[in-house]
Amino acid sequence: MEDYKFLFKVVLVGNAGVGKTCLVRRFTQGLFPPGQGATIGVDFMIKTVEIDNEKVKLQIWDTAGQERFRSITQSYYRSAHALILVYDISCQPTFDCLPDWLREIEEYASNKVLRVLVGNKIDREDREIPTHVGEDFAQRHSMYYLETSAKEAENVEKLFMEIAAELMEQARSKELPRYENNSPTINGRTTVIGDSNCCSRMS
Amino acid sequence: MTSTERIQSTVLSLVETVNINGNMKEEYEKLAQEEEAVNLRLESLFKRQCHIEGKLRGMTKVLPNLQIVHSDAQQLAEMITFTSTLAENVSAKVRQLDIARSRASDCQQRVHDLLDLQLCAEGVKASLHSEDYEKAAAHVHRFLAMDQHLLEQTADIAEDCTNVTNSFSLLQDAASQLRSVVNLRFDEAVRAEDLASVERFFKLFPLLGLHDEGLEKFSNYLSTKIADTANGNLKTALSTQASDRRANIIFADTLTLLFEGIARIIEIHQPLIETYYGPGRLLRALGPLLRECDVQLRRIVAELQRCRRLEALAQAARAAQAGAGPRAEGEEAQEGAGGEVRQLDPALGELAIAHARYALFERFLRRRLAADADAGAATDADRRARLLEVDAALARGDTCRRMQELLSTYLGLERLFMVQSVRKAIALDALDDAGAGAAGGLCSSAVDDVFFILRKCIRRAASSGSLDGTCAVINNAGALLEEELCSALRARLRQGYPSGYLDLTQAYNSVLAGRLQPTDSEQQRVLFLAALNNADSASEYVETLVKQVSDEIPVSTPMERSKLDSCLHGLSSSTSGIKSVLDYGIQQLRASAVKPRVGPWVDSFQSVSHQLSEDEFTAYEADQPFVQTLVRNLHGLLENFKESLTPGNYDTLVTILTEEVTIHLEKAVFKTSFNRLGGLVLDKEVRALASFLTSSTSWSVRDKFARLTQMATLLNLEKVTEISDYWGSSTGPLTWRLTPSEIRQVLALRVDFRSDDIKRLKL
Ligand SMILES: Nc1nc2c(ncn2[C@@H]2O[C@H](COP(=O)(O)OP(=O)(O)OP(=O)(O)O)[C@@H](O)[C@H]2O)c(=O)[nH]1
Numbered sequence A: 001m002e003d004y005k006f007l008f009k010v011v012l013v014g015n016a017g018v019g020k021t022c023l024v025r026r027f028t029q030g031l032f033p034p035g036q037g038a039t040i041g042v043d044f045m046i047k048t049v050e051i052d053n054e055k056v057k058l059q060i061w062d063t064a065g066q067e068r069f070r071s072i073t074q075s076y077y078r079s080a081h082a083l084i085l086v087y088d089i090s091c092q093p094t095f096d097c098l099p100d101w102l103r104e105i106e107e108y109a110s111n112k113v114l115r116v117l118v119g120n121k122i123d124r125e126d127r128e129i130p131t132h133v134g135e136d137f138a139q140r141h142s143m144y145y146l147e148t149s150a151k152e153a154e155n156v157e158k159l160f161m162e163i164a165a166e167l168m169e170q171a172r173s174k175e176l177p178r179y180e181n182n183s184p185t186i187n188g189r190t191t192v193i194g195d196s197n198c199c200s201r202m203s
Numbered sequence B: 001m002t003s004t005e006r007i008q009s010t011v012l013s014l015v016e017t018v019n020i021n022g023n024m025k026e027e028y029e030k031l032a033q034e035e036e037a038v039n040l041r042l043e044s045l046f047k048r049q050c051h052i053e054g055k056l057r058g059m060t061k062v063l064p065n066l067q068i069v070h071s072d073a074q075q076l077a078e079m080i081t082f083t084s085t086l087a088e089n090v091s092a093k094v095r096q097l098d099i100a101r102s103r104a105s106d107c108q109q110r111v112h113d114l115l116d117l118q119l120c121a122e123g124v125k126a127s128l129h130s131e132d133y134e135k136a137a138a139h140v141h142r143f144l145a146m147d148q149h150l151l152e153q154t155a156d157i158a159e160d161c162t163n164v165t166n167s168f169s170l171l172q173d174a175a176s177q178l179r180s181v182v183n184l185r186f187d188e189a190v191r192a193e194d195l196a197s198v199e200r201f202f203k204l205f206p207l208l209g210l211h212d213e214g215l216e217k218f219s220n221y222l223s224t225k226i227a228d229t230a231n232g233n234l235k236t237a238l239s240t241q242a243s244d245r246r247a248n249i250i251f252a253d254t255l256t257l258l259f260e261g262i263a264r265i266i267e268i269h270q271p272l273i274e275t276y277y278g279p280g281r282l283l284r285a286l287g288p289l290l291r292e293c294d295v296q297l298r299r300i301v302a303e304l305q306r307c308r309r310l311e312a313l314a315q316a317a318r319a320a321q322a323g324a325g326p327r328a329e330g331e332e333a334q335e336g337a338g339g340e341v342r343q344l345d346p347a348l349g350e351l352a353i354a355h356a357r358y359a360l361f362e363r364f365l366r367r368r369l370a371a372d373a374d375a376g377a378a379t380d381a382d383r384r385a386r387l388l389e390v391d392a393a394l395a396r397g398d399t400c401r402r403m404q405e406l407l408s409t410y411l412g413l414e415r416l417f418m419v420q421s422v423r424k425a426i427a428l429d430a431l432d433d434a435g436a437g438a439a440g441g442l443c444s445s446a447v448d449d450v451f452f453i454l455r456k457c458i459r460r461a462a463s464s465g466s467l468d469g470t471c472a473v474i475n476n477a478g479a480l481l482e483e484e485l486c487s488a489l490r491a492r493l494r495q496g497y498p499s500g501y502l503d504l505t506q507a508y509n510s511v512l513a514g515r516l517q518p519t520d521s522e523q524q525r526v527l528f529l530a531a532l533n534n535a536d537s538a539s540e541y542v543e544t545l546v547k548q549v550s551d552e553i554p555v556s557t558p559m560e561r562s563k564l565d566s567c568l569h570g571l572s573s574s575t576s577g578i579k580s581v582l583d584y585g586i587q588q589l590r591a592s593a594v595k596p597r598v599g600p601w602v603d604s605f606q607s608v609s610h611q612l613s614e615d616e617f618t619a620y621e622a623d624q625p626f627v628q629t630l631v632r633n634l635h636g637l638l639e640n641f642k643e644s645l646t647p648g649n650y651d652t653l654v655t656i657l658t659e660e661v662t663i664h665l666e667k668a669v670f671k672t673s674f675n676r677l678g679g680l681v682l683d684k685e686v687r688a689l690a691s692f693l694t695s696s697t698s699w700s701v702r703d704k705f706a707r708l709t710q711m712a713t714l715l716n717l718e719k720v721t722e723i724s725d726y727w728g729s730s731t732g733p734l735t736w737r738l739t740p741s742e743i744r745q746v747l748a749l750r751v752d753f754r755s756d757d758i759k760r761l762k763l
């Protein structure tokens, strides 16, 4: 079977045009796609990374930011291990919408989900949201914070690798179920079935 | 040999130094070895000498031949150079000839053009006069196909210059005259609804270099046809009686008619366009048609939304979702939404059909446009650009956006429907009479119903033709299983299994028939066991559902496949939630139905003396009162549950029963004193018990007797020291489940073993 020890679902959300698809493409394919059309529904990509000599498979769901796809994208929150909430540092409205996104996350996502706030497009000259404002917001809502540029490949690798490392850490400390090679049962948050349980059907 | 001498002298000198270190012998041996190696190598070198000499002799013989080859090669090279120069000379002449020929043919063409110019000029005058527009257009087309710039140059140098210039301006006049006539006549034909004339003049536009105008006009004309039909269809739809067979999906039907109408027009007219306008122009030709589609679709969708009260239903959906946190207990909560749910079902069906038809239409358009772009593309880059243009045009369209919005509405409502239906199924849970006494054990309707609902919703989503939509419903189904079904089962199991003796079959029948008013605790027992069985079968239901969906839903690309698979994988992981509920229930059952009863049964072990004389032993062995009673009791308990539990749960029950029995019996043994015969009795008792429980289940429970069996073995020893047959390096395959201190403790139970002997044991 496939050779990985951990499997994590990472879901990107945020307003249309903030650069979610570009971030994912930069990370998974190492390129900045020209003439990137708006995402329809949800796109799905896989990348396996290595952390501490362990293979970690990241299942990345790139959701459409446009309002009319909300009922599709919302259905992916619940089983996400990590949620990346993206805004555009050169576009105030995308930052102003963050509380709405947080409300969505509260409603649909597991409360254990790892939440990361990302200010994208730092290569642009016309910044509207200073770094400390983004940082403050993240801190107030207990999220991780990172500024990136999908265009200049800045912090993109770091973003996903740190998420993978953090999730692995959580999984190791038994907060998340562990995925063994041949039984990749994904289970976002329900109780882990301990081996010691007398009733599990074995022997 | 000199090397040997050298070595010997080195040895001698070394001997002195080595002597000082006292290692002479060692060093000498080392050197002797080296010597031998050197000799061997020398020998092998000598052996190769004659071989090498032979080779050298061979080479000297071949050397003169090389000279000959060299001069031959030189000669060949010269010949080739000569031939190539010759060939180049010839080909240069051919090239010149070719250029001359092509000039001649250019000339000829020019002459032809000049002649044709004359002809066309005369012809166009005549045909315009006789209103033969086809002929006139053909002449103009011929004129437009000439290289007009070159012709003018020719005219300058030609003798009969005025003639050419005259024809030239005449034709240009004729062309513009013809253009306005064709435009005019086309419009007239449209006004007169004269389809034959419309097509007649449509064919003339490209001959006059008016491709875009022609397509635009024609497409506008077709759009009016679409608009007329769509208007009529919508009117009919709005006046459809509620009793009509198709009343429930009348708007989906109206949309279908719109899509089919447009598709049919494309089907009919595409060959015409391709023949007279050439390939690669379909996207342009469809422009006005697709804009008309946007207009008509907007009207139909607006009516659909109004008549089906989608806004109100969506509002209810949002309200219900907002309160979707902890499950609303009580029937009132269900009542209010009940009416909405009933209305939702047909509306959802209609929305799914509407989207499915759009998906078909979109695929049709994409296929046609892609094929046309392909045919019209000159280069690969051009083809890619054209295909991108097609994608962008389709995605930009209002129709596409509106249908995505409609899909979104559908998904929101489908979610509401699923939540409400599942809650209702759980609230109206009833015992399943088919399950009575059958092999399946007690079950209730909820699980069956819940999975029926989920399957129905997923299938309906799949029928909409949107994979993203289907995946969303699959995701929502997984959430529902955990949030609604698991929590309902857990809530039922949390109430526990009331202990006390009962006849389950009787209680079950009375609950089912409603004849007798069963006592509360009887009913609670039945419901508890049904919940336990439901949890067991729910896991299997999930697997079946996942498999069915995976087989049923069509996917067209590997990307779609893996998307669907990941979502299905998420769904099947809800089994782990279900399993933990099941475990929870089993623990409840253990605490209330197994533990309290097994305790007293096993404790009676202590009331039987295990210090027996030969006579007592014989008497006891004849009927083994303790173990026979215990087995009878256990058998009674298991029989009581056997009919009521699923095979899986029954096996689990046997397992926990075995655990309880062995744990209690161990404790009882530790509180009893034995002599040898008492140990023998225990050994027989353990065996009888193990064989009874092992035969009660298909799972292996023998392992759970390991400790007891070892205790019996210890208590059955003749002497303390005999334990060395079992303990230590000579023990072979026996793995002890008892710790050394436990072993001493067990041995101490034997009244005839001296504690000093036990202490002295090395374990
Ligand atoms: N300068 C700059 N432009 C960026 C960056 N990332 C994305 N863009 C541009 O932003 C636009 C939108 O990018 P997408 O990745 O399609 O945005 P999205 O968030 O996926 O949008 P939706 O799919 O509609 O939700 C594109 O034109 C990108 O070229 C960045 O880091 N720097």
Ligand SMILES: [Mg+2]
Pocket: A020, A021, A022, A037, A038, A039, A062, A063, A064, A065
């Ligand atoms: Mg995108």
